[in-house]
Amino acid sequence: MEDFIFQSATKIIFGKGAERNVGKEVKKYSSKILLHYGHGSIKKYGLYKRIVKSLKEEEIEIIELSEVQENPVLSMVKKGIKICKQEKINFILAVGGGSVIDSAKAIAIGVKIKGDIWDCIVKKVKISSALPVGVVVTVPASGSEASDATVITNEEKLIKKGYHSDAIRPKFSILNPELTYSLNSYQTACGASDIMSHVMERYFTNTKNVDLSDRLCEATLKTVIENTPLVLDKPNDYNGRAEIMWAATIAHNGLLGMGRIEDWGSHKLGHEIGAMYDIAHGATISVIFPAWMKYVYKKNVGRFKQFAVRVFDIDAFSISQEIAAIRGIEELKNFYRKIGMPVSLKDLGISDERIDEMSAKCTAWGPVGNFVKLYKEDVRKVFELAR
Amino acid sequence: MEDFIFQSATKIIFGKGAERNVGKEVKKYSSKILLHYGHGSIKKYGLYKRIVKSLKEEEIEIIELSEVQENPVLSMVKKGIKICKQEKINFILAVGGGSVIDSAKAIAIGVKIKGDIWDCIVKKVKISSALPVGVVVTVPASGSEASDATVITNEEKLIKKGYHSDAIRPKFSILNPELTYSLNSYQTACGASDIMSHVMERYFTNTKNVDLSDRLCEATLKTVIENTPLVLDKPNDYNGRAEIMWAATIAHNGLLGMGRIEDWGSHKLGHEIGAMYDIAHGATISVIFPAWMKYVYKKNVGRFKQFAVRVFDIDAFSISQEIAAIRGIEELKNFYRKIGMPVSLKDLGISDERIDEMSAKCTAWGPVGNFVKLYKEDVRKVFELAR
Numbered sequence: 001m002e003d004f005i006f007q008s009a010t011k012i013i014f015g016k017g018a019e020r021n022v023g024k025e026v027k028k029y030s031s032k033i034l035l036h037y038g039h040g041s042i043k044k045y046g047l048y049k050r051i052v053k054s055l056k057e058e059e060i061e062i063i064e065l066s067e068v069q070e071n072p073v074l075s076m077v078k079k080g081i082k083i084c085k086q087e088k089i090n091f092i093l094a095v096g097g098g099s100v101i102d103s104a105k106a107i108a109i110g111v112k113i114k115g116d117i118w119d120c121i122v123k124k125v126k127i128s129s130a131l132p133v134g135v136v137v138t139v140p141a142s143g144s145e146a147s148d149a150t151v152i153t154n155e156e157k158l159i160k161k162g163y164h165s166d167a168i169r170p171k172f173s174i175l176n177p178e179l180t181y182s183l184n185s186y187q188t189a190c191g192a193s194d195i196m197s198h199v200m201e202r203y204f205t206n207t208k209n210v211d212l213s214d215r216l217c218e219a220t221l222k223t224v225i226e227n228t229p230l231v232l233d234k235p236n237d238y239n240g241r242a243e244i245m246w247a248a249t250i251a252h253n254g255l256l257g258m259g260r261i262e263d264w265g266s267h268k269l270g271h272e273i274g275a276m277y278d279i280a281h282g283a284t285i286s287v288i289f290p291a292w293m294k295y296v297y298k299k300n301v302g303r304f305k306q307f308a309v310r311v312f313d314i315d316a317f318s319i320s321q322e323i324a325a326i327r328g329i330e331e332l333k334n335f336y337r338k339i340g341m342p343v344s345l346k347d348l349g350i351s352d353e354r355i356d357e358m359s360a361k362c363t364a365w366g367p368v369g370n371f372v373k374l375y376k377e378d379v380r381k382v383f384e385l386a387r
Numbered sequence: 388m389e390d391f392i393f394q395s396a397t398k399i400i401f402g403k404g405a406e407r408n409v410g411k412e413v414k415k416y417s418s419k420i421l422l423h424y425g426h427g428s429i430k431k432y433g434l435y436k437r438i439v440k441s442l443k444e445e446e447i448e449i450i451e452l453s454e455v456q457e458n459p460v461l462s463m464v465k466k467g468i469k470i471c472k473q474e475k476i477n478f479i480l481a482v483g484g485g486s487v488i489d490s491a492k493a494i495a496i497g498v499k500i501k502g503d504i505w506d507c508i509v510k511k512v513k514i515s516s517a518l519p520v521g522v523v524v525t526v527p528a529s530g531s532e533a534s535d536a537t538v539i540t541n542e543e544k545l546i547k548k549g550y551h552s553d554a555i556r557p558k559f560s561i562l563n564p565e566l567t568y569s570l571n572s573y574q575t576a577c578g579a580s581d582i583m584s585h586v587m588e589r590y591f592t593n594t595k596n597v598d599l600s601d602r603l604c605e606a607t608l609k610t611v612i613e614n615t616p617l618v619l620d621k622p623n624d625y626n627g628r629a630e631i632m633w634a635a636t637i638a639h640n641g642l643l644g645m646g647r648i649e650d651w652g653s654h655k656l657g658h659e660i661g662a663m664y665d666i667a668h669g670a671t672i673s674v675i676f677p678a679w680m681k682y683v684y685k686k687n688v689g690r691f692k693q694f695a696v697r698v699f700d701i702d703a704f705s706i707s708q709e710i711a712a713i714r715g716i717e718e719l720k721n722f723y724r725k726i727g728m729p730v731s732l733k734d735l736g737i738s739d740e741r742i743d744e745m746s747a748k749c750t751a752w753g754p755v756g757n758f759v760k761l762y763k764e765d766v767r768k769v770f771e772l773a774r
Contacts, residue, residue, distance in 0.1 A: 001629045003402025008395075014646070015390025209626035211613065212634050215606030223599040239596035242388045246646070247599050255642075259401070259633070 001209050001259035008253040010146040011172040014246065016238075018176045019047065019136050022093070023054035025172050029132045030091035032061040034084055036104045037095045038068045042138065045182055051095060051136060063087050068096065071274050071281070072103035073155040074118055080107035081117060084131065092133045094170075098142020098151075098194075098281070104133050105150035105168040118154055121163045128167065135173040140180055140245040141191030141282060143198055143252020145173035153275055159361070160275040162267075175249065177241035185232050188244075189339040190282030192228040195248045196221055197285040201264050202257040203307065204293075204371045206300065210260050217256050218310045223247050225311070228339050265369020266292045269382060272358040279348055286341035287348060290333045291386035296372040301325050345387050355383040388596050388646035395640040397533040398559040401633065403625075405563045406434065406523050409480070410441035412559050416519050417478035419448040421471055423491045424482045425455045429525065432569055438482060438523060450474050455483065458661050458668070459490035460542040461505055467494035468504060471518065479520045481557075485529020485538075485581075485668070491520050492537035492555040505541055508550045515554065522560040527567055527632040528578035528669060530585055530639020532560035540662055546748070547662040549654075562636065564628035572619050575631075576726040577669030579615040582635045583608055584672040588651050589644040590694065591680075591758045593687065597647050604643050605697045610634045612698070615726050652756020653679045656769060659745040666735055673728035674735060677720045678773035683759040688712050732774050742770040 013025070026033060033055070042048045055062055065080050083089065084107060094104035108131040110117035119125070135145045144150070148169050153160045183191070203217045224247050230240040250256070269292070270284035297304040305321045308314040308328025312335075316324035333343050342348050359380040367373040374382065400412070413420060420442070429435045442449055452467050470476065471494060481491035495518035497504035506512070522532045531537070535556050540547045570578070590604045611634050617627040637643070656679070657671035684691040692708045695701040695715025699722075703711035720730050729735050746767040754760040761769065 001626060001633075003405070005398065005400050007398040011392065011394040013392050018390070209629070211630045212607065212610040212637065215610055216603060216637075219602030219606045220599065223602055226598065239388060242596070242646070243598045246388075250599065250603075259629070 002207055002261060004258045006254060006258050007166065008146055008169065008255065010170050010253070012146065012175060012249060013172060014175045016176060016178055018174045019050055019179070020054055022051055022134070022136060022174055023056070023058035023060060025174070026055060026060055026091060026093055026134055027058040029134070029171065030089075031059065032087070032089055033063070033091040033093050034080065034089045034104075034107070035062050035064045035093050035095065036068065036080065036100055036107070037066050038097075038100055040066060041182075042095055047095070047136075047138070047179060063089060068100045068103045070099050071153045071160065071278055072099040072106070073153050075155065076103055077106040077110060077117055077152060080104075081110035084111045090131055092131055093136070094133060095136040095138065097137070097139025098144045101133075101135055101142065101144035101170070102150040102152065104135075105130070105144070106152050106163070107131070108133050108168055109150075109163075109165070121152055121161050124163065127165050130165070130167040132171045133168065135170045136179075137173060137175050137245070138179050139183060139187065139191055140175075140248035141194040143195065143248050145170055145175070146249050146253035148254065149252075151271070158275045160271040162271075173249070175245050177238055177245045180241045180245060181236045183235070185340055186280075188232060188235070189228065189341050190280045191248065192224050192244065192339060193282035193286045193336065193341050195224050195244070195251045197266065197282075197289060198251040199256055200289065201267060202260055202262045204263050204296075204303065205260045206371060207260045213256055213258060213260055214306070220247050220251050220256065221311045225335060232339060261370050263369050263371040265371070265374050268362055268368040269358075269379060272362045273348070273350070276354060276358060277348070277350060283342050283348065286336040286343055287345060287386050288382065290329055290336070290343060291382050293329045293332070294385055295378070295382045297325050297329065299372050304328055345383070352384070352387055355380055359383060389594055389648060391645045393641060393645050394553065395533055395556065395642065397557050397640070399533065399562060399636060400559060401562045403563060403565055405561045406566070407437055407441055409438055409521070409523060409561055410443070410445035410447060412561070413442060413447055413478060413480055413521055414445040416521070416558065417476075418446065419474070419476055420450070420478040420480050421467065421476045421494070422449050422451045422480050422482065423455065423467065423487055423494070424453045425484075425487055427453060428569075429482055434482070434523075434525070434566060450476060455487045455490045457486050458540045458547065458665055459486040459493070460540050462542065463490055464493040464497060464504055464539060467491075468497035471498045477518055479518055480523070481520060482523040482525065484524070484526025485531045488520075488522055488529065488531035488557070489537040489539065491522075492517070492531070493539050493550070494518070495520050495555055496537075496550075496552070508539055508548050511550065514552050517552070517554040519558045520555065522557045523566075524560060524562050524632070525566050526570060526574065526578055527562075527635035528581040530582065530635050532557055532562070533636050533640035535641065538658070545662045547658040549658075560636070562632050564625055564632045567628045567632060568623045570622070572727055573667075575618060575622070576615065576728050577667045578635065579611050579631065579726060580669035580673045580723065580728050582611050582631070582638045584653065584669075584676060585638040586643055587676065588654060589647055589649045591650050591683075591690065592647045593758060594647045600643055600645060600647055601693070607634050607638050607643065608698045612722060619726060648757050650756050650758040652758070652761050655749055655755040656745075656766060659749045660735070660737070663741060663745060664735070664737060670729050670735065673723040673730055674732060674773050675769065677716055677723070677730060678769050680716045680719070681772055682765070682769045684712050684716065686759050691715055732770070739771070739774050742767055746770060
């Protein structure tokens, strides 16, 4: 086990109708806020009204910034920073999924720094503070509601970059599973794929003696694998939605990676697809992850066998470690197919003509991943395995 | 799943030699502290020296209060409160196991309230603040290093009472597994028993649809069950000690109980034995828990079967739910025996003559437990099953 520091201080408020008290939580921080959201789907089912009502009850002044898009873009972040500075806003309430939360976090950084926000993200400039951010989650997927991360796309340069700091962990996050009833099958499945990837990026490690975190990872994966088909079948199943929503948070609040060297290579490859083609993150991951696994499993066959046995209940009694490992990868792929996720670039409608370009961009800052370090040629081979 | 609020904000600093930087962490809060510890075992292996050195480097003034005993007592808490008030101390550093941490937490409350600390604990008076507490853990067991709880014994009245408040969660806890090498077999096994009990008190619930937290509980139990025999065999096994130390924190920082109605009946019964006979908490638990399980398992045989199958790998294919459930209880008892823990009052050298008295005191504030509510007669029967 590696040494570590763990502090995930976000207050999680979980349950039915939890958003009705958002005003009281916000009021602890500010009386004038930026309300940040996406394309107005929050207006469809009354969520917007309930939130504004709760904020008004606490006499909180609201400045709105909506139209955050999937794979949130730098221009929106800059717009948010400008508004917050002009209006002297000192709290951001993000209502939405990972894109909205990530956009809010980037704005929260930008308001506090002097230089350019993109420079800060690219150069991984250390920050000591950011505006406080609160969240009402509508899509369980990114785990951004309790994570220290934001991922922003520079739409001019077609570059998608992640940034980490404890300063951007949300102060509170409201998780009401009922708010996820309206997600369609594709959104639900993309979310499941995203959640699982956050666990697997931590699970596939070369760090030895990580029994507890291995088992916590497996627990989270099994929960998502069992509950996703249930909610695809019955979208209004509170219990299934609740399991997935809580799993999304646990998967990415840092806990599952403690004491382990994490990988994150597959995310980098997925981000290249996302930046180039504007495809949902979860769909890029279901394409890349099995390909990545096939490319790297020989580095530690035992770990892949453990994954197969403990996560997919593969009976490894009478087969070799390697066959068990491969079956685990196949089972994961089958699971993605079962929930309607793409498992190849072809499924995404992407030809292989830009693989070279994506491989170059993916490794422009050096090799990616830790379980196996992937250089440009490796990345190309993973993309090719994903064709 | 039940609605819940979760916020466990303690900063965990985990790893080899981590205590060498305790001064820097303390300095963020205060330059004059109460250093609280037990009977000087921290002086045996140089820990005391390293801590004082680190504190001195940061020019922190130290007032010491040692001699905290197992099952920490009210008179010591009152002494600590008096010293803190007199000396205008505003930070407590607890170096030790659960007893020392719990004593520090109670002092931290007492300094901030006007009335009597025992009244506050017994009447569960809500507090809004407490002195900040930092911890260097030497015994992985209580989980007090990241919990919202303290348990204090009124040695005059022979009453042991628990108290909960988010205000007493430690600000930081330093966990260096090396510090636990010197624990003897009995201390190590008592710790394992205590950790497991914190998980099981949450596991045995009537709340339905708690897939993720069920699995997180099982993950933690399996980790303790696998690693305890390893460290009993090789006390200086860093990895085994690390797994147990991290499991102790996860078991009791609140995470595993989210969305579930917890039980805690067995703890109440164990506290009666602890208060009456001054026996280590972990040893009272290994006696009570199997007896409690036998008394209540019929309330939800399926859950006890799940425990048997997932935690002790019982093959339940060709046996009834009930037989599987009973085997799980027997396996737990066998595990306690294997690690040298008592499993009966007889093992503890306690006759049954005070069972009636303990049963009455245990239920003096009403029935205990939630999985099954235990009234005086039930408690007596559990004690009798534990003879």
